[in-house]
Amino acid sequence: MKHKDERQSVLRTILPYTYIVGQEKLKLALELAYIAPRIGGVLISGRRGTAKSTTVRAFASMMYDALPVTIPINATEDRVVGGWEVTELVKGATRKKIGLLEAAHQKLLYIDEVNLLDDHIINIILDVTSTGKLVIQREGLDETRDVETTLVGTMNPEEGGLRPQLLDRFGLMVGVEEEAEPENRLLILETVLKFDRALQTGDEAGFLAQGYAATQDLRTEIEAAKARLLDVQLAPEVATASVQLSQSFKVEGHRSDYLLALAACAYAARVNQPKTKLEHLRAVADLVLRHRLPGAQQVNYAQWGAEEAQRLTELLVSVPSSGS
Amino acid sequence: MPELISNTTLMTSLSCAALNPGLRSILVLDAPYPGLQHLADILAQLLQAISDLPVKQHQFGTLTTDDDVWGSLYLPSYYGERAIHRLFSAERNAQELQMITIADLTTLSLVAARAVTTLVGAEVVHLERNGISSCWHPQQCWLAGCASEAIGRLSPHMLDRFALRLSWQELVPPDPADDASAIAHLLTQVSTEAIEISNTLAPSYLEQIKQAAQRQVEIPGSALAHILDYLPAQNYYPRREITLARFAVTLARLSGDVALNASHIDKAARMFGFTRKQELPQLDVKPGEVPAFPDENTEAEPAQPDPTPKTPSSELLAEVAQPTTVQLPEAIHTSVIDSGTICRQPYPEDDAPLEREEYTLKLPPTRYAPSRSAHGIIIGTDESDRLYDLAIVSTILAAARFQKVRQDWYQRKHQHPYPGLLIERMDLRRYRRSLPTEQVFMLLLDYTSVRENRNWEQALLPYLHAAYTVRAAVTIIKVGVGEAPSPLRAEVVRAKNILVPRVGLALEAGRGRATPLAHGLSLALEQLQRVLQHGRNITHKVSFVVISDGRGNVPLELSLRGEREMLVTREGIDDALHEARKIRAFKHVETVVLNPQPDYYPDLPERLSEALGATLVPIPVQEKTPMEQVLELEVMP
Numbered sequence: 001m002k003h004k005d006e007r008q009s010v011l012r013t014i015l016p017y018t019y020i021v022g023q024e025k026l027k028l029a030l031e032l033a034y035i036a037p038r039i040g041g042v043l044i045s046g047r048r049g050t051a052k053s054t055t056v057r058a059f060a061s062m063m064y065d066a067l068p069v070t071i072p073i074n075a076t077e078d079r080v081v082g083g084w085e086v087t088e089l090v091k092g093a094t095r096k097k098i099g100l101l102e103a104a105h106q107k108l109l110y111i112d113e114v115n116l117l118d119d120h121i122i123n124i125i126l127d128v129t130s131t132g133k134l135v136i137q138r139e140g141l142d143e144t145r146d147v148e149t150t151l152v153g154t155m156n157p158e159e160g161g162l163r164p165q166l167l168d169r170f171g172l173m174v175g176v177e178e179e180a181e182p183e184n185r186l187l188i189l190e191t192v193l194k195f196d197r198a199l200q201t202g203d204e205a206g207f208l209a210q211g212y213a214a215t216q217d218l219r220t221e222i223e224a225a226k227a228r229l230l231d232v233q234l235a236p237e238v239a240t241a242s243v244q245l246s247q248s249f250k251v252e253g254h255r256s257d258y259l260l261a262l263a264a265c266a267y268a269a270r271v272n273q274p275k276t277k278l279e280h281l282r283a284v285a286d287l288v289l290r291h292r293l294p295g296a297q298q299v300n301y302a303q304w305g306a307e308e309a310q311r312l313t314e315l316l317v318s319v320p321s322s323g324s
Numbered sequence: 325m326p327e328l329i330s331n332t333t334l335m336t337s338l339s340c341a342a343l344n345p346g347l348r349s350i351l352v353l354d355a356p357y358p359g360l361q362h363l364a365d366i367l368a369q370l371l372q373a374i375s376d377l378p379v380k381q382h383q384f385g386t387l388t389t390d391d392d393v394w395g396s397l398y399l400p401s402y403y404g405e406r407a408i409h410r411l412f413s414a415e416r417n418a419q420e421l422q423m424i425t426i427a428d429l430t431t432l433s434l435v436a437a438r439a440v441t442t443l444v445g446a447e448v449v450h451l452e453r454n455g456i457s458s459c460w461h462p463q464q465c466w467l468a469g470c471a472s473e474a475i476g477r478l479s480p481h482m483l484d485r486f487a488l489r490l491s492w493q494e495l496v497p498p499d500p501a502d503d504a505s506a507i508a509h510l511l512t513q514v515s516t517e518a519i520e521i522s523n524t525l526a527p528s529y530l531e532q533i534k535q536a537a538q539r540q541v542e543i544p545g546s547a548l549a550h551i552l553d554y555l556p557a558q559n560y561y562p563r564r565e566i567t568l569a570r571f572a573v574t575l576a577r578l579s580g581d582v583a584l585n586a587s588h589i590d591k592a593a594r595m596f597g598f599t600r601k602q603e604l605p606q607l608d609v610k611p612g613e614v615p616a617f618p619d620e621n622t623e624a625e626p627a628q629p630d631p632t633p634k635t636p637s638s639e640l641l642a643e644v645a646q647p648t649t650v651q652l653p654e655a656i657h658t659s660v661i662d663s664g665t666i667c668r669q670p671y672p673e674d675d676a677p678l679e680r681e682e683y684t685l686k687l688p689p690t691r692y693a694p695s696r697s698a699h700g701i702i703i704g705t706d707e708s709d710r711l712y713d714l715a716i717v718s719t720i721l722a723a724a725r726f727q728k729v730r731q732d733w734y735q736r737k738h739q740h741p742y743p744g745l746l747i748e749r750m751d752l753r754r755y756r757r758s759l760p761t762e763q764v765f766m767l768l769l770d771y772t773s774v775r776e777n778r779n780w781e782q783a784l785l786p787y788l789h790a791a792y793t794v795r796a797a798v799t800i801i802k803v804g805v806g807e808a809p810s811p812l813r814a815e816v817v818r819a820k821n822i823l824v825p826r827v828g829l830a831l832e833a834g835r836g837r838a839t840p841l842a843h844g845l846s847l848a849l850e851q852l853q854r855v856l857q858h859g860r861n862i863t864h865k866v867s868f869v870v871i872s873d874g875r876g877n878v879p880l881e882l883s884l885r886g887e888r889e890m891l892v893t894r895e896g897i898d899d900a901l902h903e904a905r906k907i908r909a910f911k912h913v914e915t916v917v918l919n920p921q922p923d924y925y926p927d928l929p930e931r932l933s934e935a936l937g938a939t940l941v942p943i944p945v946q947e948k949t950p951m952e953q954v955l956e957l958e959v960m961p
Contacts, residue, residue: 049563092728160683
């Protein structure tokens with residue numbers, strides 16, 4: 001109960017999602033991963049101060065009314081995997097305490113500074129995300145649990161990259177950049193200062209209340225998109241283009257064609273379209289391909305530049321229409 | 325040291341930091357530790373004035389471990405959860421406002437640096453360790469010191485967490501008169517107690533801060549747009565702009581104004597040392613809004629008179645600010661606000677040379693087959709299945725949690741209690757340590773000797789590879805380098821490993837004119853003594869590579885005295901050979917002399933190698949171009 005209160009009071013210090021300025025790709029990636037959980041997750045890489053963590057927390061608090069299940073960089077194995085409730089254990093009672101991986105089942109599992117996480121913890125996460133099974137064999141426990149989670153990681157590439165195996169677990173990747181347009185910079189300043197004031201004054205001006213109300217509408221919209229996903233038809237030309245894009249960009253791994261098609265379906269559901277179009281594929285292609293381009297795993301700054309965008313356009317134009 | 329509370333610029337900046345939680349992470353450049361402590365004391369009083377919680381001061385440092393920061397294994401029924409010592413927790417966060425001082429960021433332990441990255445400026449902190457699961461919105465104030473010339477050693481990711489930057493040199497410029505009186509005072513002190521400096525803030529000042537904390541100001545978008553003038557889009561860091569905005573808003577609150585205006589932003593920018601761009605951004609200003617842009621074109625011009633109507637409290641403050649009209653015995657301040665510069669170059673990391681390792685915030689790789697020897701700095705504890713380097717307390721605590729269950733089981737099985745602690749393999753904990761340096765790669769590079777043979781880099785490459793493979797610590801002794809502070813002396817560059825950028829910079833340095841080889845070898849000798857003979861070192865091998873033609877032309881005594889008597893005598897060579905023979909006596913040192921095969925005195929490298937007890941390896945001679953041959957003929961007598 002105490003912990004629940006703690007988390008609820010912290011929740012009131014999170015900026016409402018609708019107040020996040022710009023960062024449209026980042027928002028899109030989070031929403032797609034929510035609409036189609038089989039996407040697997042989102043890796044968010046960007047320079048310092050680009051609202052990466054703020055956006056993830058805001059999104060989770062909007063969609064789940066809770067903070068995301070979070071693995072901090074100081075987490076120990078017993079909390080990640082699970083173990084015993086220590087308070088009860090010393091009294092002689094054995095009550096299990098579920099770990100973060102199990103707590104994140106069918107939810108969002110967030111790792112801030114994912115590139116700074118201890119290697120040992122990364123190995124555990126890799127095991128679980130690749131098999132969908134959490135095997136607990138420690139402190140006398142021997143259990144297996146099904147765990148399906150949407151992994152969301154944020155990182156600053158200045159502090160190192162990720163191992164290729166972990167990188168592959170993220171279905172989508174966003175390269176976050178600063179909002180350099182003066183209008184957006186100004187809007188960011190206004191939002192931050194209003195948010196500061198709301199936290200200091202207990203939201204006298206109703207800034208947070210207004211924002212939370214707006215998030216409810218958006219949440220309903222995204223929930224509806226999720227419900228529509230299974231009804232979205234994958235157009236044959238989108239399926240063909242997904243395969244062609246993967247081949248043409250010589251991507252690493254075998255999941256990109258499937259993920260391209262799945263992300264396009266999620267996008268169609270998000271924009272309330274019954275059938276996928278090539279423009280939907282275009283909207284999500286960089287999110288799927290960015291970290292799968294040849295050599296991307298050797299650099300921390302996986303880039304999707306003008307050259308890649310141009311190639312994408314050319315490839316999509318050349319895809320024959322199914323005529324349907 | 326002068327009394328800091330009479331420094332109005334400093335007090336303005338500290339007051340802003342106390343008033344605005346978004347500014348409560350302060351990096352003070354070039355501050356002496358006592359100065360930093362005084363700042364912490366002042367900040368603590370300011371925070372106390374505006375907070376309902378007690379302010380507690382803590383220190384972060386070289387020996388801070390994970391357990392200090394986040395707590396170790398705990399036994400709730402015996403100790404009670406509250407008594408468990410951990411610096412950061414939801415409970416402490418709710419009970420106190422923490423003020424953390426870091427004397428020197430460059431010597432901060434790795435786990436403390438990671439904690440700084442997690443905690444400073446965070447909206448939420450999660451703790452998931454040793455059975456504890458908690459999260460909270462942190463309310464802390466951070467004050468860290470760092471020498472500006474050492475800023476290149478730090479992770480920019482960590483530095484970015486510190487919003488407010490203060491320069492000690494600019495805020496407290498050295499005053500010889502003060503220093504002289506301080507020395508005189510110290511000499512007359514019978515005890516070793518430091519000079520007492522009053523940091524106690526006047527109640528009237530604290531009252532003003534308290535009032536400012538209650539005030540909020542209107543923030544017209546048109547006024548805020550003025551900020552975009554100061555930070556160019558091509559070098560745009562969102563947190564810097566946000567800091568400037570927060571500072572300007574807090575200045576407005578401190579002034580007692582009802583709305584933010586351009587003069588507040590100008591003041592804030594001036595204090596930060598920002599200059600204004602000439603071009604203004606094309607922004608739409610809605611009709612009816614307060615005009616945002618005053619006519620001044622440069623930051624050097626005086627601020628516009630503040631057109632904003634004053635609140636009654638601001639008028640009161642203005643009265644208090646007149647020392648002639650208000651007599652307050654404790655009052656020290658003549659004004660609440662002073663907009664002198666607090667830091668002319670607030671972000672020195674933008675231009676600092678890279679001196680750090682890559683990925684400074686990553687934990688060292690785990691050793692799955694730990695060495696039996698307990699070396700390396702302890703940075704935490706890990707589970708273990710071996711009996712080497714056990715963390716005894718953590719092991720006992722881990723076992724203690726299961727005692728009730730195990731003792732009940734033992735009692736049932738044996739009909740009597742077990743007389744001691746029942747420890748099982750799963751309880752074992754070992755120390756997690758940073759990787760110790762077991763090998764050292766030392767290079768003495770005589771830059772004057774390789775001018776004729778450019779193949780030295782190729783010849784050195786296998787030794788660099790070997791140093792990388794064993795993750796050896798690196799020492800480079802630069803002899804005869806150009807732009808040396810003292811051309812008659814050699815210099816030492818040390819690095820944690822071969823990947824540190826300053827190693828590459830040292831190898832690329834230009835050549836000088838003098839060759840203080842004897843001094844270079846003397847420094848090599850000192851380094852060997854340090855790594856092989858000092859304290860509980862664990863270095864078991866030093867690879868020492870010398871690249872020199874042996875033609876030292878500076879006697880050792882001259883190097884030590886630093887006198888510029890440029891007499892080229894044989895003494896320089898004799899001294900070098902003498903120092904080399906001392907190095908020969910060391911065990912665990914493998915020495916190689918890479919011979920540049922000079923045209924003159926070709927026997928000297930051989931003699932140097934013999935004196936060092938080294939293996940002599942020739943550097944392949946580069947064929948001379950026709951032009952070089954002609955030039956050489958002209959030089960030859």
